[in-house]
Amino acid sequence: MRSSRVLRTTALVTAAPLLLAVAGLVHPRHLTPATAGDWAGLHVALLPVFPFLVLGLVVPLWGRPRRDAEGALTVLAWVGSLGYAAYYSGLDAVAGISAGTVVDHGIHGAAGRLFVTGDELGRVGVYALGVACLATCAVLYRRHGARMLPGAVVLLAACWSFVDSHIFWPRGVLTMFGFALAFALLTAATFSSGDDRARSQMPTNR
Secondary structure, eight states: OHHHHHHHHHHHHHHHHHHHHHHHHHSOSSOOTTTHHHHHHHHHHHTTTGGGGGHHHHGGGOSOOOSSHHHHHHHHHHHHHHHHHHHHHHHIIIIIIIHHHHHHTTOOSHHHHHHHHHHHHHHHHHHHHHHHHHHHHHHHHHHHGGGGHHHHHHHHHHHHHHHHHTTOTTHHHHHHHHHHHHHHHHHHHHHHHHHHHHHHTSOOOO
Protein backbone atom coordinates (compact mmCIF):
# COMPACT_ATOMS: atom_id res chain seq x y z
CA MET A 1 0.00 0.00 0.00
CA ARG A 2 2.73 2.44 0.97
CA SER A 3 4.80 1.70 -2.16
CA SER A 4 1.82 2.31 -4.43
CA ARG A 5 1.13 5.66 -2.72
CA VAL A 6 4.75 6.67 -3.14
CA LEU A 7 4.68 5.73 -6.82
CA ARG A 8 1.40 7.57 -7.45
CA THR A 9 2.59 10.69 -5.69
CA THR A 10 5.96 10.61 -7.43
CA ALA A 11 4.27 10.21 -10.81
CA LEU A 12 1.97 13.15 -10.03
CA VAL A 13 4.69 15.59 -8.99
CA THR A 14 7.22 14.62 -11.69
CA ALA A 15 4.85 14.51 -14.67
CA ALA A 16 5.04 18.23 -15.52
CA PRO A 17 8.85 18.64 -15.35
CA LEU A 18 9.37 15.44 -17.33
CA LEU A 19 6.93 16.61 -20.02
CA LEU A 20 8.70 19.98 -20.12
CA ALA A 21 12.06 18.23 -20.45
CA VAL A 22 10.78 16.24 -23.43
CA ALA A 23 9.35 19.44 -24.95
CA GLY A 24 12.74 21.09 -24.51
CA LEU A 25 14.34 18.39 -26.65
CA VAL A 26 12.16 19.40 -29.62
CA HIS A 27 11.95 23.15 -28.89
CA PRO A 28 13.44 25.18 -31.79
CA ARG A 29 16.75 26.73 -30.82
CA HIS A 30 15.94 30.01 -32.56
CA LEU A 31 12.78 31.77 -33.71
CA THR A 32 12.93 32.19 -37.49
CA PRO A 33 10.29 32.27 -40.22
CA ALA A 34 11.05 28.58 -40.82
CA THR A 35 10.54 27.58 -37.15
CA ALA A 36 7.84 30.10 -36.18
CA GLY A 37 4.90 27.75 -36.70
CA ASP A 38 6.47 25.02 -34.57
CA TRP A 39 7.53 27.61 -31.98
CA ALA A 40 4.00 28.97 -31.52
CA GLY A 41 2.36 25.55 -31.68
CA LEU A 42 4.64 24.07 -29.03
CA HIS A 43 3.93 26.93 -26.66
CA VAL A 44 0.19 26.54 -27.18
CA ALA A 45 0.57 22.90 -26.17
CA LEU A 46 2.67 23.83 -23.13
CA LEU A 47 0.33 26.56 -21.87
CA PRO A 48 -1.49 24.17 -19.47
CA VAL A 49 1.71 22.32 -18.53
CA PHE A 50 3.94 25.06 -17.10
CA PRO A 51 1.65 25.89 -14.13
CA PHE A 52 1.62 22.24 -13.01
CA LEU A 53 5.34 22.40 -12.29
CA VAL A 54 4.37 23.62 -8.80
CA LEU A 55 2.54 20.40 -7.95
CA GLY A 56 5.84 19.25 -6.48
CA LEU A 57 5.50 22.08 -3.96
CA VAL A 58 1.75 22.04 -3.41
CA VAL A 59 1.26 18.29 -2.88
CA PRO A 60 3.61 17.87 0.13
CA LEU A 61 2.00 20.90 1.79
CA TRP A 62 -1.57 19.74 1.17
CA GLY A 63 -4.05 20.52 3.95
CA ARG A 64 -5.26 23.48 5.96
CA PRO A 65 -2.30 25.55 7.21
CA ARG A 66 -1.86 25.85 10.94
CA ARG A 67 -1.84 29.20 12.73
CA ASP A 68 1.87 29.23 13.41
CA ALA A 69 5.16 29.83 11.61
CA GLU A 70 4.78 26.63 9.61
CA GLY A 71 1.33 27.71 8.47
CA ALA A 72 2.64 31.13 7.42
CA LEU A 73 5.40 29.48 5.39
CA THR A 74 2.84 27.19 3.78
CA VAL A 75 0.72 30.16 2.70
CA LEU A 76 3.86 31.89 1.39
CA ALA A 77 4.65 28.77 -0.66
CA TRP A 78 1.13 28.80 -2.09
CA VAL A 79 1.33 32.51 -2.95
CA GLY A 80 4.71 32.03 -4.63
CA SER A 81 3.36 29.06 -6.60
CA LEU A 82 0.41 31.15 -7.78
CA GLY A 83 2.73 33.99 -8.77
CA TYR A 84 4.87 31.60 -10.79
CA ALA A 85 1.85 30.04 -12.52
CA ALA A 86 0.48 33.46 -13.50
CA TYR A 87 3.65 35.20 -14.62
CA TYR A 88 5.37 32.27 -16.30
CA SER A 89 2.20 31.57 -18.24
CA GLY A 90 2.53 35.19 -19.36
CA LEU A 91 5.99 34.44 -20.70
CA ASP A 92 4.63 31.41 -22.53
CA ALA A 93 1.85 33.46 -24.10
CA VAL A 94 3.91 36.53 -25.03
CA ALA A 95 7.35 35.20 -26.01
CA GLY A 96 6.05 31.85 -27.14
CA ILE A 97 2.64 32.05 -28.77
CA SER A 98 2.57 35.75 -29.71
CA ALA A 99 6.16 36.04 -30.91
CA GLY A 100 5.88 32.84 -32.92
CA THR A 101 2.63 34.00 -34.49
CA VAL A 102 3.89 37.44 -35.59
CA VAL A 103 7.06 35.97 -37.10
CA ASP A 104 5.04 33.25 -38.82
CA HIS A 105 2.88 35.96 -40.41
CA GLY A 106 5.84 38.07 -41.51
CA ILE A 107 5.24 40.95 -39.10
CA HIS A 108 8.64 42.57 -38.65
CA GLY A 109 9.88 44.43 -35.59
CA ALA A 110 7.36 43.07 -33.07
CA ALA A 111 9.07 39.87 -31.95
CA GLY A 112 11.97 41.64 -30.25
CA ARG A 113 9.71 43.70 -28.02
CA LEU A 114 7.60 40.64 -27.25
CA PHE A 115 10.73 38.79 -26.13
CA VAL A 116 11.67 41.66 -23.80
CA THR A 117 8.22 41.68 -22.23
CA GLY A 118 8.11 37.90 -22.03
CA ASP A 119 11.52 37.74 -20.35
CA GLU A 120 10.38 40.26 -17.73
CA LEU A 121 7.27 38.21 -16.99
CA GLY A 122 9.23 34.97 -16.86
CA ARG A 123 11.82 36.42 -14.49
CA VAL A 124 9.13 37.55 -12.06
CA GLY A 125 7.54 34.10 -12.31
CA VAL A 126 10.78 32.27 -11.53
CA TYR A 127 11.55 34.61 -8.62
CA ALA A 128 8.09 33.80 -7.24
CA LEU A 129 8.87 30.11 -7.75
CA GLY A 130 12.11 30.60 -5.82
CA VAL A 131 10.18 32.05 -2.87
CA ALA A 132 7.80 29.09 -3.03
CA CYS A 133 10.70 26.62 -3.12
CA LEU A 134 12.42 28.21 -0.13
CA ALA A 135 9.20 28.30 1.89
CA THR A 136 8.39 24.68 0.99
CA CYS A 137 11.87 23.51 1.97
CA ALA A 138 11.58 25.32 5.29
CA VAL A 139 8.24 23.63 6.07
CA LEU A 140 9.49 20.19 5.06
CA TYR A 141 12.65 20.62 7.12
CA ARG A 142 10.53 21.46 10.17
CA ARG A 143 8.41 18.38 9.55
CA HIS A 144 10.93 15.80 8.38
CA GLY A 145 14.37 17.00 9.37
CA ALA A 146 17.65 16.53 7.52
CA ARG A 147 16.40 13.66 5.33
CA MET A 148 14.81 16.21 2.98
CA LEU A 149 18.03 18.19 2.46
CA PRO A 150 19.22 16.30 -0.68
CA GLY A 151 15.92 17.05 -2.41
CA ALA A 152 16.02 20.66 -1.24
CA VAL A 153 19.55 21.20 -2.61
CA VAL A 154 18.59 19.80 -6.03
CA LEU A 155 15.35 21.82 -6.02
CA LEU A 156 17.04 25.15 -5.27
CA ALA A 157 19.77 24.47 -7.86
CA ALA A 158 17.12 23.75 -10.50
CA CYS A 159 15.22 26.91 -9.58
CA TRP A 160 18.41 29.00 -9.86
CA SER A 161 19.13 27.51 -13.30
CA PHE A 162 15.54 28.11 -14.43
CA VAL A 163 15.97 31.91 -14.22
CA ASP A 164 17.63 32.07 -17.63
CA SER A 165 17.48 28.54 -19.07
CA HIS A 166 13.75 28.23 -19.83
CA ILE A 167 13.46 24.69 -21.29
CA PHE A 168 16.05 25.12 -24.06
CA TRP A 169 18.50 22.29 -24.70
CA PRO A 170 20.81 21.54 -23.02
CA ARG A 171 20.59 23.44 -19.71
CA GLY A 172 16.86 23.97 -19.73
CA VAL A 173 16.22 20.26 -20.29
CA LEU A 174 18.63 19.36 -17.47
CA THR A 175 16.88 21.92 -15.28
CA MET A 176 13.54 20.19 -15.80
CA PHE A 177 15.09 16.81 -15.02
CA GLY A 178 16.49 18.47 -11.90
CA PHE A 179 13.01 19.52 -10.79
CA ALA A 180 11.72 15.99 -11.39
CA LEU A 181 14.58 14.49 -9.36
CA ALA A 182 14.08 16.99 -6.54
CA PHE A 183 10.35 16.30 -6.31
CA ALA A 184 10.98 12.54 -6.29
CA LEU A 185 13.56 12.90 -3.50
CA LEU A 186 11.24 15.10 -1.43
CA THR A 187 8.38 12.64 -1.89
CA ALA A 188 10.56 9.74 -0.75
CA ALA A 189 11.77 11.71 2.28
CA THR A 190 8.22 12.66 3.23
CA PHE A 191 6.91 9.10 3.13
CA SER A 192 9.99 7.70 4.84
CA SER A 193 9.62 10.18 7.69
CA GLY A 194 5.99 9.22 8.07
CA ASP A 195 6.96 5.56 8.46
CA ASP A 196 9.50 6.46 11.15
CA ARG A 197 6.86 8.33 13.14
CA ALA A 198 4.43 5.44 12.83
CA ARG A 199 7.05 2.95 14.09
CA SER A 200 7.92 5.18 17.04
CA GLN A 201 4.28 5.18 18.12
CA MET A 202 3.87 1.40 18.01
CA PRO A 203 3.76 -0.36 21.40
CA THR A 204 6.65 -2.66 22.18
CA ASN A 205 6.53 -5.98 24.05
CA ARG A 206 8.57 -6.07 27.23
